[in-house]
Amino acid sequence: MAELDQVKLLAARYRAASDRPYLASALYSLTVVPTSRVPTMAVDRHWRCYVSPAFVEATSVPELAGVWIHELAHVLRDHHGRADRLPAADQRDRLRVNVAQDCEINDDLLADGLALPEGRVEPRTFGLATGRLFEEYLPQLPPSAVCSDCGSGAHGTPADWEITGDGPGGVSTVEADAVRRHTAEAMRAHRRNRGSLPAGWQRWAEEILEPTVDWRRVLAGAVREAVAWATGAVDYTYHRPSRRTAALRGVVLPSLRRPLPVVAIVIDTSGSMGEDDLAAALAEVTGVLREVGVGGNRVTVLACDADVHTAARVTSAQQVNLAGGGGTDMRVGIRAALALPERPGIVIVLTDGFTPWPEAPPSSRLIAALIGTDPPPPPAWIETVRIPGTADA
Known part of the structure; x- marks a missing residue:
C-alpha cells in the first residue's frame, strides 16, 4: 500500500473545519484508517474514516475538504440508523441506498459552494428535485444506480474491509448523539450570528434540537x-x-x-x-x-x-x-x-x-x-x- 499523505489529508480536514466551524467538533471525531481497499473515502457506523492513499494523492485539498464533509454527513445524519429501518429488500441493495444518500448530501454541499470530485452523484444526475431525504429519492432511482461504497456509516451494512466494532478508535452511540446535538447547536448559533445554512443542514439541525413528534x-x-x-x-x-x-x-x-x-x-x-x-x-x-x-x-x-x-x-x-x-x-x-x-x-x-x-x-x-x-x-x-x-x- 502506498504511504498516506497525512499532511495533505489533515490540511483538507483543517480547511473544512475552518471554513465551516460548526462542523469542526464532528470532523475531529472521525478516526482516520488508511487502506487501499477503498477507492476513495468511506466511513463506518463507528465514525472511522477509511482513506485511500492513492485517492488523497490524486485529489486536490479543496476537493478532499468536500469529501471529508460528505463522509461526515453520512454519520451525522444517522444514515446507517435510518437505513436499518428500510424494508429488507431495500437494505439488501446497499449501493442503491448509498446513491440515494449521496443525493441527499451532495445537493446541500454543492449549494454551500463546496468542491467535490468528478463522478459524484446528485439529484439532477437522475432528473430528480433537490432538497429531499434519501428515503424519498430511493424509490425514484433506476435499478442500475450505483456509486462508490461509502461504508456501513452510510448504508448500514459492514464491509469486509471495516474494523470490527470493538476495534481501535471509533465513537459510541451515546458519544455520537452528543456530537450531533453539539453540531446542531453550533449550526443554530452560526445562523443567528453569521448567516444562512443549506436547507438540508438547517432541516437536520432543527430536527435534532426540536425533534418532530408523531x-x-x-x-x-x-x-x-x-x-x-x-x-x-x-x-x-x-x-x-x-x-x-x-x-x-x-x-x-x-x-x-x-x-x-x-x-x-x-x-x-x-x-x-x-x-x-x-x-x-x-x-x-x-x-x-x-x-x-x-x-x-x-x-x-x-x-x-x-x-x-x-x-x-x-x-x-x-x-x-x-x-x-x-x-x-x-x-x-x-x-x-x-x-x-x-x-x-x-x-x-x-x-x-x-x-x-x-x-x-x-x-x-x-x-x-x-x-x-x-x-x-x-x-x-x-x-x-x-x-x-x-x-x-
Whole structure:
C-alpha cells in the first residue's frame, strides 16, 4: 500500500473545519484508517474514516475538504440508523441506498459552494428535485444506480474491509448523539450570528434540537389511556345475568360490564380555521379513534365557533357539517359536550388554540388537538397534541 499523505489529508480536514466551524467538533471525531481497499473515502457506523492513499494523492485539498464533509454527513445524519429501518429488500441493495444518500448530501454541499470530485452523484444526475431525504429519492432511482461504497456509516451494512466494532478508535452511540446535538447547536448559533445554512443542514439541525413528534401516536396513546381510565369504571347490568344466578334459586344476579366510553369531538369552525385543515384533522382523529377501538355510534361531533351549530353522532368524517365562521369560544362547545344525554368520557377539541379555555378541569378527560404552526398553548392541565396543518405537512 502506498504511504498516506497525512499532511495533505489533515490540511483538507483543517480547511473544512475552518471554513465551516460548526462542523469542526464532528470532523475531529472521525478516526482516520488508511487502506487501499477503498477507492476513495468511506466511513463506518463507528465514525472511522477509511482513506485511500492513492485517492488523497490524486485529489486536490479543496476537493478532499468536500469529501471529508460528505463522509461526515453520512454519520451525522444517522444514515446507517435510518437505513436499518428500510424494508429488507431495500437494505439488501446497499449501493442503491448509498446513491440515494449521496443525493441527499451532495445537493446541500454543492449549494454551500463546496468542491467535490468528478463522478459524484446528485439529484439532477437522475432528473430528480433537490432538497429531499434519501428515503424519498430511493424509490425514484433506476435499478442500475450505483456509486462508490461509502461504508456501513452510510448504508448500514459492514464491509469486509471495516474494523470490527470493538476495534481501535471509533465513537459510541451515546458519544455520537452528543456530537450531533453539539453540531446542531453550533449550526443554530452560526445562523443567528453569521448567516444562512443549506436547507438540508438547517432541516437536520432543527430536527435534532426540536425533534418532530408523531402526533398520531401521541393522540392514540392519550386516547388509549383515557379509554382505559373510562372503562375502568365498571357497572352492573341485568341484560346479561351473572353465571352465578343458576346456583341461587329465585334470585337473579346482575353481571359486571365495562362500558366503552362515548367520545365527543368539538371542532373549532370560527373564521380563523381553514376548512381543509379541519377536514384533514377530523379524518385523522376519527381514524385514531377507530384504531383504539372507538367507533360505530360512540363518537359525537360538535361544530362550534362562539356557539354550537351542530351536534350529531357520526360514523365517518364525511358525515360532519362544519357550520360556523364567527368568533371563537371552545368553552361553549366543551360545556355542550359535557351536557350530552350520554356524557362523554373523552372530549377532544380541534382548534388553532385562539380561544378561551375552561378555568378548571372537567370530570371527563379533555384533549386539545392544536392545528397549525404556532398555536398558543392551553392551560397546563389540558392534555395537548399538536397537529400540523395541511400547509405544513
